Amino acid sequence: xxxxxxxxxxxxxxxxxxxxxxxxxxxxxxxxxxxxxxxxxxxxxxxxxxxxxxxxxxxxxxxxxxxxxxxxxxxxxxxxxxxxxxxxxxxxxxxxxxxxxxxxxxxxxxxxxxxxxxxxxxxxxxxxxxxxxxxxxxxxxxxxxxxxxxxxxxxxxxxxxxxxxxxxxxxxxxxxxxxxxxxxxxxxxxxxxxxxxxxxxxxxxxxxxxxxxxxxxxxxxxxxxxxxxxxxxxxxxxxxxxxxxxxxxxxxxxxxxxxxxxxxxxxxxxxxxxxxxxxxxxxxxxxxxxxxxxxxxx
Amino acid sequence: xxxxxxxxxxxxxxxxxxxxxxxxxxxxxxxxxxxxxxxxxxxxxxxxxxxxxxxxxxxxxxxxxxxxxxxxxxxxxxxxxxxxxxxxxxxxxxxxxxxxxxxxxxxxxxxxxxxxxxxxxxxxxxxxxxxxxxxxxxxxxxxxxxxxxxxxxxxxxxxxxxxxxxxxxxxxxxxxxxxxxxxxxxxxxxxxxxxxxxxxxxxxxxx
Numbered sequence: 001x002x003x004x005x006x007x008x009x010x011x012x013x014x015x016x017x018x019x020x021x022x023x024x025x026x027x028x029x030x031x032x033x034x035x036x037x038x039x040x041x042x043x044x045x046x047x048x049x050x051x052x053x054x055x056x057x058x059x060x061x062x063x064x065x066x067x068x069x070x071x072x073x074x075x076x077x078x079x080x081x082x083x084x085x086x087x088x089x090x091x092x093x094x095x096x097x098x099x100x101x102x103x104x105x106x107x108x109x110x111x112x113x114x115x116x117x118x119x120x121x122x123x124x125x126x127x128x129x130x131x132x133x134x135x136x137x138x139x140x141x142x143x144x145x146x147x148x149x150x151x152x153x154x155x156x157x158x159x160x161x162x163x164x165x166x167x168x169x170x171x172x173x174x175x176x177x178x179x180x181x182x183x184x185x186x187x188x189x190x191x192x193x194x195x196x197x198x199x200x201x202x203x204x205x206x207x208x209x210x211x212x213x214x215x216x217x218x219x220x221x222x223x224x225x226x227x228x229x230x231x232x233x234x235x236x237x238x239x240x241x242x243x244x245x246x247x248x249x250x251x252x253x254x255x256x257x258x259x260x261x262x263x264x265x266x267x268x269x270x271x272x273x274x275x276x277x278x279x280x281x282x283x284x285x286x287x288x289x290x291x292x293x294x295x296x297x298x
Numbered sequence: 299x300x301x302x303x304x305x306x307x308x309x310x311x312x313x314x315x316x317x318x319x320x321x322x323x324x325x326x327x328x329x330x331x332x333x334x335x336x337x338x339x340x341x342x343x344x345x346x347x348x349x350x351x352x353x354x355x356x357x358x359x360x361x362x363x364x365x366x367x368x369x370x371x372x373x374x375x376x377x378x379x380x381x382x383x384x385x386x387x388x389x390x391x392x393x394x395x396x397x398x399x400x401x402x403x404x405x406x407x408x409x410x411x412x413x414x415x416x417x418x419x420x421x422x423x424x425x426x427x428x429x430x431x432x433x434x435x436x437x438x439x440x441x442x443x444x445x446x447x448x449x450x451x452x453x454x455x456x457x458x459x460x461x462x463x464x465x466x467x468x469x470x471x472x473x474x475x476x477x478x479x480x481x482x483x484x485x486x487x488x489x490x491x492x493x494x495x496x497x498x499x500x501x502x503x504x505x
Binding site: 012013015016017018019020021022043044045048049050051052053054055056057058059062063064067109112113115116117162166174201203204205206208209210213214217246247249250284285286287 | 422
């Protein structure tokens with residue numbers, strides 16, 4: 001039996017062929033190394049992220065998350081739900097908290113769920129993979145398993161918004177969370193603690209609808225990484241990763257810059273530091289290659 | 299009578315009460331102390347014609363049309379900065395979403411606002427299969443302003459698309475259907491029920 005076992009909510013962007021399939025692949029490798037077993041919630045649905053609010057108002061949106069929690073309680077009873085996507089985690093945890101506080105809404109949601117022959121008990125903690133790493137495994141234990149320290153790699157920890165607010169990680173501040181830096185240090189890398197854009201918004205879904213406004217923010221996020229001497233940015237959030245990595249060509253054209261800053265996931269850092277090869281760490285999923293990680297992975 | 303007219307008739311001159319009774323977390327609006335921390339904390343603050351602080355005051359001042367037809371709320375990136383900084387702990391992000399959704403239900407949301415459009419497109423895309431189809435979502439974005447500009451947009455983003463495919467982060471076969479939930483009819487019935495419950499409540503509130 002695995003040391004840790006969770007009910008896993010991967011989310012739409014983590015499916016095969018989707019924009020953060022590299023997150024999913026590296027999370028799988030990381031979990032193998034850390035003896036973590038992830039039991040996918042059967043038939044999970046989209047949480048509607050944050051941007052779904054315009055057409056999906058409160059009750060439909062909360063029902064979407066409630067369905068996932070109900071399915072998890074049915075198939076993986078007693079297991080905490082763990083999400084790897086910031087929006088998935090936020091929506092599910094927010095729904096769970098609202099349904100604890102609002103009895104009327106809890107009743108309404110169960111009326112809606114009955115249409116799908118489901119019932120919500122809502123006694124399942126909803127957690128982020130970062131919490132699993134920090135609280136259930138711990139930085140010391142993480143450091144112990146390192147086979148290939150990320151020596152000499154300067155990494156800017158970009159926490160972003162929704163992994164950090166409004167819930168965040170226990171014991172961390174909203175304005176200057178330090179867990180990504182601690183994680184990088186545990187893996188033997190050089191954490192850039194003075195990275196001032198660590199909680200700057202990348203525009204989220206507005207990167208699609210308001211590209212100019214969002215790219216102005218993304219430009220600042222990348223520029224600050226360069227100013228701090230970073231070799232790469234690391235983030236826990238799939239949308240942060242995509243927004244900051246994939247528009248660099250467009251940003252270069254718009255701002256006459258020459259950005260080529262790799263943006264990786266914490267799970268890729270851990271996979272490499274634990275001795276996995278480039279493919280297992282999903283480094284082939286980068287649009288901008290993380291060469292220093294590839295060199296270590298071999 | 300349209301829902302909008304019915305609401306105007308019912309709440310005549312008390313928009314604050316209308317917001318408190320019908321907008322997500324709207325009963326919090328009266329708690330705003332006008333400190334402006336939300337306005338200063340918003341990453342897109344300079345793009346808002348009326349910042350949250352201003353919207354709250356406008357609600358109290360009965361500026362109903364100006365608030366509900368505004369594109370300001372649609373500038374919210376859901377970063378939650380305002381929520382965690384508000385000294386009075388107003389759930390500002392949710393109130394902004396709530397105002398936007400309410401305006402849309404009343405038919406007052408600005409049709410030309412791209413985020414308003416994207417939000418609806420995202421929701422409809424997701425409801426078709428129970429999971430988001432990223433490829434179709436991206437294509438609807440490119441083709442939003444018609445076929446010709448769609449082709450132009452697609453060509454402009456061709457390199458990005460090719461790179462995503464090469465990295466196996468975009469799958470052309472998704473156009474054929476793609477990922478989805480198995481119990482789609484159960485999911486859709488559930489959403490229909492949730493929407494009906496809300497619509498009935500709104501209708502009852504308008505009387």
